[in-house]
Amino acid sequence: MRMAIDLAIQNASAGGGGPFGAVLVRDGEVLATGTNGVTSANDPTAHAEITAIRQACRVLGGFQLQGCQLYTSCEPCPMCLGAIYWARPSGVFYACTAADAAAAGFDDSFIFDELRLEPSQRHISMKQLLRSEALVAFRTWEQKADRILY
Numbered sequence: 001m002r003m004a005i006d007l008a009i010q011n012a013s014a015g016g017g018g019p020f021g022a023v024l025v026r027d028g029e030v031l032a033t034g035t036n037g038v039t040s041a042n043d044p045t046a047h048a049e050i051t052a053i054r055q056a057c058r059v060l061g062g063f064q065l066q067g068c069q070l071y072t073s074c075e076p077c078p079m080c081l082g083a084i085y086w087a088r089p090s091g092v093f094y095a096c097t098a099a100d101a102a103a104a105g106f107d108d109s110f111i112f113d114e115l116r117l118e119p120s121q122r123h124i125s126m127k128q129l130l131r132s133e134a135l136v137a138f139r140t141w142e143q144k145a146d147r148i149l150y
Contacts, residue, residue, distance in 0.1 A: 001071045003033070005095055007048070008073035011035040018106065022048035022072040024056040024065065024089070031068065032056035048072060049080040053087050063150060065089040074101050077108045078115065086150070 007021025018036035025031065034051030038044055049072050057063055068089045074096040076084060084092060102109065110123075119126040141147055 001093055001095060003030070004048075004071045004073045007033055007035050011048075016040045017046070019104070020048040020073055022052040022070060024052045024068050024070050026060075026065075026068040031059050045079065047077065047080050049076055050083050053083055057087070063087070069093065074098075074106075077101075077106075078111045 001023075004021040004023045007023070008019045009021075011017050011021060012019035016035060017038055017040045020036040022034045023030055023032070032052045032055035034048040034053075034055060036048045037046035037051065040046075049070065052070065053065065056065055056068065063086075065087045066089070070084065070089045070092045072080075072092065072094045075094045075098045076092065077098075098108065101107070114122050114124075119128070
């Protein structure tokens with residue numbers, strides 16, 4: 001955890017991005033680290049947890065992180081939480097809370113609120129189009145004998 005906190009402090013001091021750091025560990029060995037690079041990379045998905053997950057998956061040569069622990073300097077945002085669930089680490093440890101992040105100007109509570117709404121009620125316009133045509137992709141996937149489930 002101290003490594004994740006140190007990465008967050010260094011990243012905030014260096015101006016490389018937001019004050020967030022993450023470390024992925026397996027069997028006591030650091031597999032990957034990540035810092036927030038949203039503004040430095042002009043990438044809204046470049047959160048510390050996502051960066052660490054991507055790096056760890058490359059190191060392990062797979063897309064799931066069973067047996068790994070994620071240490072992050074702050075409670076994960078909704079996007080990172082989604083990535084964490086897809087990656088399936090064994091556990092997550094965090095230092096600061098979402099409320100701490102909000103007090104520093106990183107308030108993601110509106111995203112949690114939006115997720116509870118029907119798509120038609122969200123602040124960003126969302127309209128369904130061409131569902132029957134798009135379902136062909138799922139039917140094609142379901143028929144693949146060599147599909148890899150995740």
